[in-house]
Amino acid sequence: MDAMPEIADRETFQAQLDELRVREKAHTRAGDAIAAARRRLPMVEVDATTPLVGTDGQVTLLDAFEGRRQLIAYYMMWHTGHPAAEQCEGCTYFNGKVRELSYLHAAGITYATFCQGPYEESVRYRDFMGWDMPWYSAEDSVETLLVGRRVGMFHLVCYLRDGDRVFETYWTTGRGVEALDNTYPLMDMTVYGRQEEWEESPEGWPHDGSIDGGFHRVNGRPASQWPRLEAGHSDDLGTRS
Template sequence: MNPTTPMPEVVDRAAWQAELDALREREKAHTRAGDAIAAARRRLPMVEVDAAAPLTGPDGRVTLLDAFEGRRQLIAYYMMWSAGRPAAEQCDGCTYFNGQLRELSNLHAAGITYATLCQGPYEESVRYRDFMGWEMPWYSAQDSAETLLTGRRAGMFHLVFYLRDGDRVFETYWTNGRGVEAMDIAYSLMDMSVYGRQETWEDSPEGWPREGSVDGGFFRTDGRPTAQWRRLKAGHSDTLT
């Protein structure tokens, strides 16, 4: 950070608290609006999908139904994949979002399984999961992504929510783009920090830093997804083929 980077105005605590109290009312309204949207989401209809859609996992050929691991709900992250490319050339955004889901026990306690359905071949892509030190269930959806993502652009990342009724599977909701930020704690904390995400689209005061929009922003550092550097430091190879 440049020492000449502008900072907020300095005021006494009473003035600061008054401004914060006014902002807190807007934050509460935002929370209530989010609750209302979540309530509407729970009332959406759903569409049946092929429970037998093929996936490839550690034990070979399985189905979408198997990916539920016996639970009632499944959240699937459809990860983008660049076949035949080393770790440094895999999607920095998918690495950023997917890599933040480490502790899954609370989802399991709610009857929800989380799994990555990679849109590339299993043997190659699971090496990336292991390279990154991730532990979530991992499957290749290479042979079924176009069917499961009907009406959407296969090859892009998507977060899809499923409900199981016996041997039948239904899709209840999906999102992509900024909707995937539901998985992300880093941006949530940045949004509460004084300089935010430091991206050009943000409404920030004149002179605020914009490093978040340079060379891949915080997704990417020195030519590769940021989270990979600690794995290289630990001695892991990023050759996946």
């Protein structure tokens, strides 16, 4: 049986929660200050004609803005020629969280996936997963778009358009892409947290999040693939012999 917190009366519980709330508010304000600094970063120009492949064939980076002023692109990892079950559970987890785009659009922001694999194969994955965000293959341009960074790693990149010119304003990777997520923040509010081994937790807390891919991969597949299969959706990416 997993360990549990000590039991206290309501007054003791609330007093310690009030102490924690002070730290939570300081954390929120620190995040606001970092966001303010992010808005003051310089930007670097990117070739607006950099080619991508989308629904209508070859397009440009400028086209991916869909006429809006800003663009957020998630660079999804891809294992070319591999079946759906072997695609990246982390990218499936994070990219799959972005579903309601109308609020971004109302703010003049387009969200799109720039997959690092071929279009026809990878767009089948998007359709299998039931995602509806704009989808492009950046396979032939990823070295240019991610210059100086580790190609093949997931990245989140922000762009600004000024007429026909495009500028990169921010990028992040690793835990930075948690901005896309709502599951981890909810887990962080629970007593057992993410159940990862790296977390500073009391002795005896469960670490199921660090076992065999944790919650990202279940029974040999990214966890969110199972409901799609159970609903009868095909995971054929055209890679089967």
